[in-house]
Amino acid sequence: MGAKMSDADYSLPKTNAGPWQARPFHRQYLMRQANNLFDFFEAASINPRGGFYELSDEGSPLKPDNAVRQIHVTTRMIHCAVIGSLLGRPGSDEVIDHGMRYLWEKHRDPQHGGYVWGLDDNGYTDPSKQAYGHAFVLLAGASAKLVNHPLADRVIADVTEVIETRFWDKKVGAVREEFANDWGQTSTYRGQNSNMHLTEALMAAYEATGQNEYIAKATRIADLIIRRNAVQLDHRVAEHFHEDWSLDKDFKGSEMFRPSGTTPGHALEWSRLLFQLFVLGRKEHGWMTEAARGLFRNAIDLGWDKVHGGFFYTLDWDNQPIMREKLWWPVAEAIGAAAFIGAYDKDAYYQHWYRRLWDFAENHVIDHERGGWTSELKEDLTPTSRLFVGKPDIYHALQACLIPLYPPSGSLTRAIIEGDDLGPRY
Secondary structure, eight states: OOSOOOGGGOOOOSSSOSOGGGSHHHHHHHHHHHHHHHHHHHHHHBOTTSSBOOBOTTSOBSSTTSOOEEHHHHHHHHHHHHHHHHHTOTTHHHHHHHHHHHIIIIIBOTTTOSBOSEEETTEEEEOOEEHHHHHHHHHHHHHHHTTTOTTHHHHHHHHHHHIIIIIEETTTTEEOOEEOTTSOBOOOOEEHHHHHHHHHHHHHHHHHHOOHHHHHHHHHHHIIIIIIIIGGGTSOOOOEEOTTSOBOTTOOOOTTTSOSSBOHHHHHHHHHHHHHHHHTTOTTOTHHHHHHHHHHHHHHHHHBOTTTOSBOSOBOTTSOBSSOOEEHHHHHHHHHHHHHHHHHOOOHHHHHHHHHHHHHIIIIIBOTTTSSBOOEEOTTSOBOOSSOOSBOOSHHHHHHHHGGGSOOSSSHHHHHHHSOTTSOOO
């Protein structure tokens, strides 16, 4: 690489300004990166005793003798294997079946109902019932339905009932966070992260089933988390709330799933989901597209490290970095958002950042030697493992590679079914 460019050196494209997504070479690059991710994760992740391993940086199973299977890993792998099947990748259907059977037969609690967070070969390691996990169960079921998996309808019906009767707060229009295994209340905490991922899953369920109740719930969540909170906070996504959904700026919890302060990566993730929700038929909610643009631009302005590049993981309420580490998933979500929004908004800003984000991913995040994407970097972009050990999963990176290849008509799975990845997009 040549001399490093400062932030001031970057200007919006004036020549060579056509979108990369329309160019055959770039489209081949994206599909090659997606295939590399499948090659790294798919076979190595399969635990012959059921479920999936989490992988080391080199791509070998972490704790192979008695690995803990966490529900978000199980369900995300199912979702990504469905993507592989829809693309036409051989072997994907067996991965889907492997995951769906473990989800239904092991994660599902036959005594109390719902789905437990973690288990190993000896039983439950964390029997709690988490809204975050149930969101991904719904996503896995909705995705599996698109390839006609025999358990898909049962999973969708079962987890929909659990969400409705246990988690959903009709008065507020969002989900409660967590319960004990027997559904005793363990916390009055309310959080946006589980609701954000449930919004993603609800849209997928709406596409898979055609049932309007799913899209209605997604709209209510977006209204609460974004219109009534994030927009009022200068397009900063509040992460943590009290039981009455009043803002809790001082919350301290798990930095992995409930990070302190604000998280630029979640604002970027929401920006795409909001635009997707609008496209799926919520066009009477014009605030969604403006909020999406505001979330994206504000995350760039506040979260991007103008010295080294990459997104700071968390910021305080004075917009100063708390955790200065750079994780792989905010970059992936920013790529997907820039591609999705930029397909509708022809402002060169989105194409500029789309290119810049891929430059960063190519030069600093993609592990060209060992495969996969490096999960965590220090502020100076050297690898570290403060939060994440190894390479957690394929989900964020795979979607970053594939969202730009398809028309932005809804979720990625829907776009693959309806679209043609070999043809021009623009």
